[in-house]
Amino acid sequence: MDWERRIMNQTPSADTGFQIWWQLMRPHTLTAAFVPVFLGTALAIAYTDLHVPLFLAMMIASLLIQAATNMFNEYFDFKRGLDTEKSIGIGGAIVRNGVKPKTVLHMAFAFFGIALLLGIYICAISSWWIGLIGVICMAVGYLYTGGPLPIAYTPFGEAASGFFMGGVIIYISFFIQTGFLSMTAVLFSFPIILLVGSINLANNIRDRIGDKEAGRKTIAILIGHDRAVMLLAASFVIAFLWVIVLLFTDLRSFWLFLSYLSIPKAFKAVNGFKGKSLPVQMMPAMKATAQTNTFYGFLLAIGLCISYLF
Template identity: 60%
Template sequence: MQPTLQTQTSPEIQKSTGWKIWWKLTRPHTLTAAFVPVFIGTALARLDTKIDIPLFLAMLLACLIIQAATNMINEYYDYKRGLDHAESVGIGGAIVRDGIKPETVLRLAFTLFGIAVLLGVYICLHSNWWIAVIGTACMLVAYLYTGGPVPIAYTPFGELFAGLFMGLIIILISFYIQTNTITTESILISVPIIILVGAILMANNIRDLDGDKENGRKTLAILLGRQNAIRFLAMMFTVSYVWIVALVFSTDVTLWLLLVLISIPKSIHAIKGFIGKTQPIQMAPAMKATAQTNTIFGFLLSIGLFISYWL
């Protein structure tokens, strides 16, 4: 380890204390991928019906809990497979830095899954029991992302699974529990969120490319190579914005959806943050900017939908 890199990463490897340990274990920068789709699905439903606030809150909390549990399972299995160490960037670090027992982290993850199941029962009681089947599939994929004999995270399909289950599925469930239906519009509006949730994972894999390659992973970023992966990430951003513009001018969706264009500078900042960088700590700001792009884009999309309702 080079001295300069050690100096750069020292803030990252300081031990946390008290509640900060558990908060960092949730990897809060990733939670936007959970609550943004809920907001969008709910905002879209507001165009057709009055929002059931308790259902919305139950759905929001369940998604946040499942995402946090997924991160903990990731932490556990990456530690067990020797991927995480004290200098690793972008991890919670409860195991390798703060001395929390790996089994405690895994038990906490399954406890959170249990809480999500209880919230799911409430949601099903007020909508449809098919939601239970879909929710179970979501939690299974969450576990298999880094657990199981062939973790999804070790394959080129991580971005696809993340986008479909955390983008499309969450938006459609959030919309369905309020309206009892699925529309073509709800599916079409989900597409850029599918892409941007996948972009968060792509950014993560670009940052971790060298370490992942050494540990036998075959992520999409590794298969493409660093430069092409950065170009692919830029294309993901571009398609997301072009998709919304195309929807506005080719369908009857509201012109207010163009508010998402305000988030373009953040996506450009993310891409520039990766160019010419090779050390994970150097790319951490770009990773953060990618997650922020998803957050800002999603909130602006939701605001556009709400404005169209009031106007």
């Protein structure tokens, strides 16, 4: 097939060994898995004692699913011709590093397999309904770029990634610790849903031109660069204003405003996209978007933990 033969003509990268496999997992996106688990668990501590093995199992499983999703993205983007030697980004293990496509695909399924085993342990301790939800999350991870109509090719990529990675992961992390799901957990998940979705939006803003040529119809393509940047800014504004809403929950605390320390990263992200047209120019803005989610979610969880002490 054409996509397999392209490997023979690729330009090798200077990256070797661990760097290649680390970049294959696209580490800047792993915060989309880390933050929801951490926040969901921090929320649960208000209602029960922390079950450390469950927390660790959930954290590792979520990171594996996110990494596997990135590998599926790597594989299917190459298969469909989106990734070339000149593509901008930290992906490209196939086109630039000579990793065989089947190796990437098999590793993704291996990560799914390990996550599934951890999921069985989590279900045995909590509820087997969690298994069904986990399988749905894994299916979405695969179908994001796989299948006949990849989610990434539609305007629903941000919503899917935000809800399943930002929302559902928080709900599961909370539930396996407490045995129930509270409205408070749902309210705390809302800004994380927005911010995880924003990571996806930032990626689509950067890749808008190339994605359009490949037939994708992402939000960034449908509304254009400037409006997509405005949407990103609006998501940040709503996420920060939402902290005020959280003051009316049963876990209200002014320590939640620690999350506002991430505002400079949000400004950097938005300003980094304004007036830019080349993908390489927008890489710092993408990084700042991911950092906004990381710092916001982490500081929100830290604020919760501090509030428990007073």
